[in-house]
Amino acid sequence: MAIQQKSRRSGFRGKFSLLSLFEAMATPHALDRYLELVDPMTTVRDLRGEVTDVHRSTSDTVTLTLRPTHQWAGFEAGQFVQVGVVIDGVRHTRCYSPACSQYRSDGRIELTIKAHPEGLVSQYLHRNAQPGLVVSLSQADGTFHLPTPRPDRILLVSGGSGITPVMSMLRTLLDEGYSGDLTFLHYAYTENDVSYRAELDAIASEHPTVRIALAYTDQVDGGDLHGFFGTEHLDAVAPWHTDAETYLCGPPGLMRGVKGVYEELGLSDRLHLEEFAAPTIAVSEDVDGDVTFSDSNVVAENSGRTLLEQAEDAGLSPAYGCRMGICFTCTSVKTSGCTTNVQTGEMDSEPHKKIQLCVSVPVGDVAIEI
Numbered sequence: 348m349a350i351q352q353k354s355r356r357s358g359f360r361g362k363f364s365l366l367s368l369f370e371a372m373a374t375p376h377a378l379d380r381y382l383e384l385v386d387p388m389t390t391v392r393d394l395r396g397e398v399t400d401v402h403r404s405t406s407d408t409v410t411l412t413l414r415p416t417h418q419w420a421g422f423e424a425g426q427f428v429q430v431g432v433v434i435d436g437v438r439h440t441r442c443y444s445p446a447c448s449q450y451r452s453d454g455r456i457e458l459t460i461k462a463h464p465e466g467l468v469s470q471y472l473h474r475n476a477q478p479g480l481v482v483s484l485s486q487a488d489g490t491f492h493l494p495t496p497r498p499d500r501i502l503l504v505s506g507g508s509g510i511t512p513v514m515s516m517l518r519t520l521l522d523e524g525y526s527g528d529l530t531f532l533h534y535a536y537t538e539n540d541v542s543y544r545a546e547l548d549a550i551a552s553e554h555p556t557v558r559i560a561l562a563y564t565d566q567v568d569g570g571d572l573h574g575f576f577g578t579e580h581l582d583a584v585a586p587w588h589t590d591a592e593t594y595l596c597g598p599p600g601l602m603r604g605v606k607g608v609y610e611e612l613g614l615s616d617r618l619h620l621e622e623f624a625a626p627t628i629a630v631s632e633d634v635d636g637d638v639t640f641s642d643s644n645v646v647a648e649n650s651g652r653t654l655l656e657q658a659e660d661a662g663l664s665p666a667y668g669c670r671m672g673i674c675f676t677c678t679s680v681k682t683s684g685c686t687t688n689v690q691t692g693e694m695d696s697e698p699h700k701k702i703q704l705c706v707s708v709p710v711g712d713v714a715i716e717i
């Protein structure tokens with residue numbers, strides 16, 4: 348037994364050394380850069396996903412099924428992954444939430460992506476994704492997920508493409524045989540804009556204890572509710588909402604509406620949200636000072652835009668992912684100066700501090716390690 352263990356350990360060391368040797372020989376490029384020339388899904392370290400199925404359920408959304416490489420560690424319903432694609436020779440990364448159950452038996456990941464008019468990656472995927480396309484992936488991340496143990500009452504609220512993380516929560520709860528009070532309230536312009544409508548109809552008829560409510564803002568018939576979110580909608584579909592935990596994801600208007608109602612009701616601590624939206628706090632147009640990108644020896648006049656945008660305007664290419672303060676890919680060290688976080692309005696003048704470039708604007712002179 349002892350000998351077997353020893354030989355297993357030395358076998359592992361042997362493999363590890365061989366891998367290290369190959370990686371050293373591959374320098375300056377990672378071994379995966381060479382392997383992808385043979386098969387992009389054979390990787391040593393990189394996590395990637397191969398598109399195995401493409402489905403377009405509404406005119407501006409595409410649903411992709413991805414087979415991840417062996418590094419994929421799974422996710423909790425509600426979390427997001429970063430998806431990277433190469434467009435015109437440049438890799439672009441964006442965050443998307445899987446819509447599938449976290450227990451999906453084949454281990455594949457389902458993403459439903461809305462093609463935003465200005466969305467470089469979403470437009471690219473909507474137009475070009477087909478089986479065989481390989482994208483880069485990150486491990487799942489984010490604090491927007493269901494707690495364990497599950498609350499006794501759960502209200503899921505979404506709007507538009509914000510349906511994906513809460514759809515994942517709904518499917519996960521159904522897989523678990525959740526027996527508490529559960530309502531799924533989704534907002535869309537019209538019935539034709541609802542992703543997963545057929546599946547939601549099927550859930551409503553097969554699970555009488557689950558309330559599925561579709562609310563249309565631009566359609567006066569059909570559906571369960573009409574118009575925008577308010578207490579009447581809450582009382583109609585989840586009269587027990589004061590005792591529930593509510594999970595919300597959607598466009599800024601819906602987020603503001605729900606947050607406002609929950610504040611008035613004194614229920615803000617029961618509201619959990621995922622905001623896939625660009626920064627919203629307006630910053631002063633009265634800007635001055637210079638931005639010093641110290642690692643690149645570049646100094647630029649402060650334009651008042653985010654540090655990520657100002658770095659790009661100066662011809663630099665800092666790493667980024669979501670561009671909305673979620674993924675932390677753009678984090679860099681600010682060595683001096685003051686910045687405002689455009690999502691929270693907080694100002695930071697502490698030197699040698701890590702900040703997120705995509706949501707930070709300089710106030711006066713700022714030096715940053717880029």
Ligand code: FES
Nearest residue numbers: 668669670675705
């Ligand atoms: S790019 Fe994701 S946090 Fe800045």
